[in-house]
Amino acid sequence: MSEAVIFLSMVAIFAVLAMGLRLPIGVSLVLSALVGSLLGGEGIGLRHLVEGSFGYFDTILIIVSAMIFMKVLQASGILDTITALLLKTFYKRKFFLLITVMGLIMFPGMITGSSTTAVLSTGALVAPVLMKLGLPRVKTAALIAMGGILGMIAPPVNILVMIMGGGVDMPYVGLTIPLLIIVIPLAIIISLWLGYKDIKTIGFDQMKAILPESFFKKYGFRIYIPLLAVVVLMLGKSVFVQFTPDIGIPAIFFVGSLIGLFCGRPFNFFKVTQEAIKEAMPILCILAGVGMFIQIMTLTGGRGWTVISFLSLPPVLLYLGIAVSMPLFGAVSAFGSASILGVPFVLALINKNAIITTSALSAIAGLGDLMPPTALAGIFAAQVVHENNYFKVLRFCLIPALFELFMGIGVLLLAPLIDKII
Amino acid sequence: MQFIYHLIVFYLTVNLIWYLFREKKFWNQVSTAIVLIIFLLRLFLIK
Amino acid sequence: MITLKKNFFSALILLFLTIIICFFSAFEFLRMHENKKIYPSKGLSTQTKLSTYFKDLQNTPGDTDVYIFQGQKKGGNLLILGGTHPNEPASFITAVLLVENILVSQGKVVIIPRANSSGFTHSDSQEGNPQGFSLETTDGKRWFRYGSRLTNPIHQWPDPALYINPAGQRLSGTESRNLNRCYPGRIKGRLTEKIAYGIMELIKKEEIHLALDLHEAAPEYPVINAIVFHENSAELAALALMELQIEGFEFRLESSPPNLRGLSHREWGDYAKVRAILLETANASQGRFKGKPSASLIVNGKDKNYVKAAKLGRLFVPFDEKGIPLKLRVARHLAAINALVSGLKELAPSIVVELEKMPPPSLVKKEGIGCYLRAQK
Ligand SMILES: [Zn+2]
Numbered sequence: 037m038s039e040a041v042i043f044l045s046m047v048a049i050f051a052v053l054a055m056g057l058r059l060p061i062g063v064s065l066v067l068s069a070l071v072g073s074l075l076g077g078e079g080i081g082l083r084h085l086v087e088g089s090f091g092y093f094d095t096i097l098i099i100v101s102a103m104i105f106m107k108v109l110q111a112s113g114i115l116d117t118i119t120a121l122l123l124k125t126f127y128k129r130k131f132f133l134l135i136t137v138m139g140l141i142m143f144p145g146m147i148t149g150s151s152t153t154a155v156l157s158t159g160a161l162v163a164p165v166l167m168k169l170g171l172p173r174v175k176t177a178a179l180i181a182m183g184g185i186l187g188m189i190a191p192p193v194n195i196l197v198m199i200m201g202g203g204v205d206m207p208y209v210g211l212t213i214p215l216l217i218i219v220i221p222l223a224i225i226i227s228l229w230l231g232y233k234d235i236k237t238i239g240f241d242q243m244k245a246i247l248p249e250s251f252f253k254k255y256g257f258r259i260y261i262p263l264l265a266v267v268v269l270m271l272g273k274s275v276f277v278q279f280t281p282d283i284g285i286p287a288i289f290f291v292g293s294l295i296g297l298f299c300g301r302p303f304n305f306f307k308v309t310q311e312a313i314k315e316a317m318p319i320l321c322i323l324a325g326v327g328m329f330i331q332i333m334t335l336t337g338g339r340g341w342t343v344i345s346f347l348s349l350p351p352v353l354l355y356l357g358i359a360v361s362m363p364l365f366g367a368v369s370a371f372g373s374a375s376i377l378g379v380p381f382v383l384a385l386i387n388k389n390a391i392i393t394t395s396a397l398s399a400i401a402g403l404g405d406l407m408p409p410t411a412l413a414g415i416f417a418a419q420v421v422h423e424n425n426y427f428k429v430l431r432f433c434l435i436p437a438l439f440e441l442f443m444g445i446g447v448l449l450l451a452p453l454i455d456k457i458i
Numbered sequence: 459m460q461f462i463y464h465l466i467v468f469y470l471t472v473n474l475i476w477y478l479f480r481e482k483k484f485w486n487q488v489s490t491a492i493v494l495i496i497f498l499l500r501l502f503l504i505k
Numbered sequence: 506m507i508t509l510k511k512n513f514f515s516a517l518i519l520l521f522l523t524i525i526i527c528f529f530s531a532f533e534f535l536r537m538h539e540n541k542k543i544y545p546s547k548g549l550s551t552q553t554k555l556s557t558y559f560k561d562l563q564n565t566p567g568d569t570d571v572y573i574f575q576g577q578k579k580g581g582n583l584l585i586l587g588g589t590h591p592n593e594p595a596s597f598i599t600a601v602l603l604v605e606n607i608l609v610s611q612g613k614v615v616i617i618p619r620a621n622s623s624g625f626t627h628s629d630s631q632e633g634n635p636q637g638f639s640l641e642t643t644d645g646k647r648w649f650r651y652g653s654r655l656t657n658p659i660h661q662w663p664d665p666a667l668y669i670n671p672a673g674q675r676l677s678g679t680e681s682r683n684l685n686r687c688y689p690g691r692i693k694g695r696l697t698e699k700i701a702y703g704i705m706e707l708i709k710k711e712e713i714h715l716a717l718d719l720h721e722a723a724p725e726y727p728v729i730n731a732i733v734f735h736e737n738s739a740e741l742a743a744l745a746l747m748e749l750q751i752e753g754f755e756f757r758l759e760s761s762p763p764n765l766r767g768l769s770h771r772e773w774g775d776y777a778k779v780r781a782i783l784l785e786t787a788n789a790s791q792g793r794f795k796g797k798p799s800a801s802l803i804v805n806g807k808d809k810n811y812v813k814a815a816k817l818g819r820l821f822v823p824f825d826e827k828g829i830p831l832k833l834r835v836a837r838h839l840a841a842i843n844a845l846v847s848g849l850k851e852l853a854p855s856i857v858v859e860l861e862k863m864p865p866p867s868l869v870k871k872e873g874i875g876c877y878l879r880a881q882k
Pocket of ligand 1: 589590593685720721722
């Protein structure tokens with residue numbers, strides 16, 4: 037059986053299980069990987085299945101710990117307090133609100149290079165404010181998802197560029213300006229596009245009416261300590277790395293969560309963890325399943341076949357190939373897309389400035405975090421606003437994603453010009 | 459640092475097993491079991 | 506009450522299944538940890554450990570065997586590093602081949618076949634590689650492990666999100682487990698940085714003059730079939746290139762980029778002031794375009810995807826239906842080592858290294874590696 041047939045049957049089985057039989061997506065992925073292994077003549081391929089899911093072990097740790105942190109923010113009343121603060125500050129300035137909110141959402145992504153972190157931390161903070169000011173739930177989620185992705189691309193830390201740079205021996209130096217050229221216009225346009233029409237400026241009395249309870253009076257400044265701790269620890273990682281230990285994102289969130297135990301309304305930490313696991317479980321299993329799927333796809337030659345097929349596109353279609361394949365491959369993960377497809381594309385564009393091409397490609401690969409079934413940014417943004425169907429969120433991400441895609445392709449095409457300017 | 463992460467993984471493994479027994483829906487239990495595999499293997503420093 | 510019982514029962518069964526799966530896969534994962542033996546030639550003077558040069562490595566997974574071949578006559582000191590990246594088999598196999606065959610008549614040769622021994626204990630996730638491959642020797646099969654480019658995460662955990670290496674370069678977090686980004690190492694650093702530090706100490710204490718780091722790269726990687734040299738060895742590299750051309754091996758010369766930090770060919774030269782050179786051959790089994798991964802892909806190096814990629818102009822080496830077999834890659838490494846050693850003789854007669862019984866590259870290329878190896882005992 038050829039690798040293409042095996043791969044396509046894996047996809048078909050996945051579709052039948054997930055859409056036909058309505059099994060959870062993660063379980064469907066695991067089962068289709070198992071069938072792929074059998075079809076490829078590898079038997080059950082137990083070692084490969086388990087090894088594949090380990091590819092996402094670090095991501096899973098980040099997601100669970102971020103989820104716990106988010107639940108702690110809610111349980112301790114910190115979330116309400118911050119919402120109240122933001123609402124009081126911004127209720128009559130809509131442009132300023134949108135830009136600030138966008139910056140806030142992006143911030144954790146900028147310093148960790150992970151969109152999930154952004155969506156689940158500051159994304160969760162600003163969501164109630166936006167919704168109280170009239171932005172529909174799904175649009176709020178779309179804004180948060182896009183903010184997370186832009187944060188992931190924005191300097192100082194862009195892991196996607198680092199991955200591509202690693203494949204072509206390009207040091208991570210001089211990326212700030214090209215990345216800002218891409219991100220700043222997008223951040224402004226996307227936040228206004230999604231929010232300007234719906235956000236209402238309201239009067240003081242109206243604002244008072246929707247203001248959630250602030251726990252600032254009761255607990256004082258310490259209510260902000262968990263958030264501050266997380267920000268300082270994250271900054272330490274990218275700004276003063278020489279002075280602060282890098283304890284990794286999961287530990288940062290755990291530290292923040294544990295501090296949260298003592299800084300606001302009391303709550304049961306174990307129960308909060310259980311809630312976090314319950315909410316994160318679908319995506320955790322999807323990640324484990326995608327890991328297995330990819331490993332079997334590689335094992336049976338399907339990955340090589342896919343990559344080489346995209347690269348076989350005629351040169352005139354190269355940019356189209358980039359625009360289609362990189363976000364599509366992001367279903368694996370944006371990082372996987374950067375590594376497997378990003379590096380060959382950087383090499384195909386080797387006559388242009390690698391700093392600019394990797395920056396632009398990272399913007400395109402970043403969109404992978406909107407691609408089902410993983411769609412990390414979309415799924416968590418939906419969860420932040422309590423929307424069960426994340427496809428509704430993705431629908432509103434479509435136009436902003438196209439903005440980002442055109443921006444990326446535009447920068448690729450104009451690379452020689454930008455090279456001269458910067 | 460490795461010790462702290464060991465502790466985190468231990469705490470989450472306990473939580474996953476607890477959740478496995480508390481969850482009512484069968485397919486959610488299956489999902490939990492799938493995720494539990496990698497947590498157990500890392501907890502015992504096998505992979 | 507009944508539903509509670511039912512879900513308790515299914516949980517119990519699932520937990521049992523999970524443990525069974527863990528048990529059987531653990532069996533396969535742990536198999537990667539047994540060390541396959543190397544059988545040194547009678548020219549070996551001392552076999553020691555990297556931890557003799559840096560005590561902190563003792564009883565860690567980072568400790569590794571060091572083979573020292575001391576010649577009768579005084580001369581130069583040569584270090585050959587294999588297995589920096591355990592998914593680059595030509596590197597490890599070349600080092601093994603040398604340990605099992607050479608005699609040294611002048612100078613000293615220090616060989617580390619498994620520079621990152623932790624990397625040999627696991628395989629990369631989502632790459633689908635086999636855990637090893639076998640070569641046919643004159644008296645039977647011989648097994649070798651195929652590992653990962655990086656240190657095993659169970660030995661060095663967790664990765665930082667952002668890695669700033671000892672030379673100050675910012676890299677993605679997983680690179681903290683890449684030995685060839687961790688030079689010159691850190692005394693109190695992570696395990697991989699400690700290995701790098703240990704190697705720097707060895708270079709100083711053994712008074713190495715010329716240090717070679719053996720590698721392979723994916724055929725789509727621009728620096729390939731290459732001699733990458735620190736600027737202190739430009740002349741030596743050029744001389745070696747000429748000799749290699751005469752022998753019919755095409756190489757390209759690449760100067761070590763001064764802003765790419767943490768790599769052996771940069772930091773060995775900068776910090777230890779030795780002539781530092783890195784050698785690359787083309788290995789399809791570590792590439793992004795590879796078809797079905799297999800032991801045969803590793804050994805025979807044939808891959809139809811790479812043939813296609815070559816036709817599309819995506820590769821930096823010629824690649825046809827015949828592939829690039831391991832024996833050719835090893836022969837290239839041997840030829841380059843020969844050429845560098847004889848170049849050294851010409852440039853610096855006071856630090857000559859004289860190697861004997863080295864498997865001749867032309868024969869290795871033609872007849873294979875197996876006839877220079879012993880079978881498993
Ligand atoms: Zn290498």
